[in-house]
Amino acid sequence: MKIIDLKVRCVAIPLNAQLRHNTGVHPGYFLRTILELVTDEGLIGLGEVGGGDQRAALLKLKPRVVGMDPFHLELIKLKVLRSIYYLSNARLYAAIEMACLDIQGKVLNRPLSDLLGGSVRSKIPMIAYLFWRYDRPDGKHDERAEDLADHCVELHETLGVKSMKLKAGVQSPAEEARVLRLCRERLGDDFGLRIDPNGLWSVATAVKIGQQLQDLGLEYFEDPSWGLEGNAAVRKKLNIPIATNMYPNKFDDLGPAIRLGAVDIVLTDIHYWEGPRGVKDLCAVCQTFNLGVAMHSGAEFGIELAAMLHTASTIPTMTFAGDAHYHYLLDDIIEGGLMPYKEGCIAVPQGPGLGVTLDEDKMKFYGTYYEKKGDYYARFHQDPYRPDWYPTVGGM
Incomplete structure (x- = not known):
């Protein structure tokens, strides 16, 4: 079994309030980058990562992942996470590992927990x-x-x-x-x-x-x-x-x-x-x-x-x-x-792998919602009710 493709999409889902914290405000929605790893046997593994739009970063890793066996996670980790220290990103590797484990569970017909x-x-x-x-x-x-x-x-x-x-x-x-x-x-x-x-x-x-x-x-x-x-x-x-x-x-x-x-x-x-x-x-x-x-x-x-x-x-x-x-x-x-x-x-979800499946209608809908609302991490510290505010450390 080999990974033959890596696909990425961004989606945003609204919240029931804007959430404040000491470095800014979640402005009424969360956003995530959704990863799909496709194998030559037609299986798809799902992964997810936050921190804004991570599509470009994940696609940079695509050449390192395509052709790999999704069961060979130690080798994938060496290629994705350990190879070049200034490109090392545990968050991106974690999304890939998540998707590989989802594939493994589907192959074995076992939940990821097993x-x-x-x-x-x-x-x-x-x-x-x-x-x-x-x-x-x-x-x-x-x-x-x-x-x-x-x-x-x-x-x-x-x-x-x-x-x-x-x-x-x-x-x-x-x-x-x-x-x-x-x-x-x-x-x-x-x-x-x-x-x-x-x-x-x-x-x-x-x-x-x-x-x-x-x-x-x-x-x-x-x-x-x-x-x-x-x-x-x-x-x-x-x-x-x-x-x-x-x-x-x-x-x-x-x-x-x-x-x-x-x-x-x-x-x-x-x-x-x-x-x-x-x-x-x-x-x-x-x-x-x-x-x-x-x-x-x-x-x-x-x-x-x-x-x-x-x-x-x-x-x-x-x-x-x-x-x-x-x-x-x-x-x-x-x-x-x-x-x-x-x-x-x-x-804990039942079924093989992660035990969850993407709803493609919702992916399309919330993909459009993301395109409308945008990646707020570039303006993450912005407080809509205090435009001149900025975060401090040790200030209280």
Whole structure:
């Protein structure tokens, strides 16, 4: 079996609000690049990657992939990810690995999870991911801690989720800390609480806010300050587990992070950690050093979410509920539409490979929508209600 073609398309799907974070605003839609690998036996493997329009970057790798056997992932990784350091991009390789594993599963008539050791759970618990929102469904903006606590209660009641995470670094640290306190009051002691300022806060601010929140029993404090040194400095001062999807988010930084004592929990990400197989490698290292693992979300659509669910289902130590922006999407590009939440969980897709199929009508529709709306990563920091705003680090 050989790969004979690599095809790429960009699509965008609208959201139910504009989502704010400390480096800008998701302007009412997410966009993804969809990859299809075609084999000489007529099988098609699906992959997905974010970060804006990645079509040109993936097509540069096409000559390295065409002619390869999709089962020979170590060789494909050497050619795609290891050959030239200044073209090395784990995100692009991960989309290719995802598609190759989808093909392998279809050849073997086995789910992708079986290629990673087999599932230990059939469904994955997910969180209520809270963002400060512009243009909510009611037309208003989130302005106070009560707005986000109300949203958290709504997601608990409608999706069944039993944990939340606040994307912080938007309002004042004190107001954001108040969100978690309100959620604890309204949802009880067993509801999981997390906060993630994405490294924006200074060490002093992160320690101050962390000390204020210690009595709430947080599941973890994610990227409280910038870099390995920032996380390590905060960790020394608090009795809250420190988590990260930023430092480290690649194998080069994993050793230094462990030596510095910078982290307690590493959030796995298929794209940062070189595909589903790379995530398994990461989890083996984390287990060796008694680090926890959780699942990071990158604003994915159904293809990548399927890969995330399959991968998470094979990791016995992944006991935290997974991140997902998914409940903000109004639709999906896979047949059947959005995967449903049931009692706070999303089921691991059934069927060979990823277990999902593209809906070509929706691909066409949301491809046209992308062409209309454009790639917002070039203007990613833009805040439509504060045109002169720009992001800062350590500014709070």
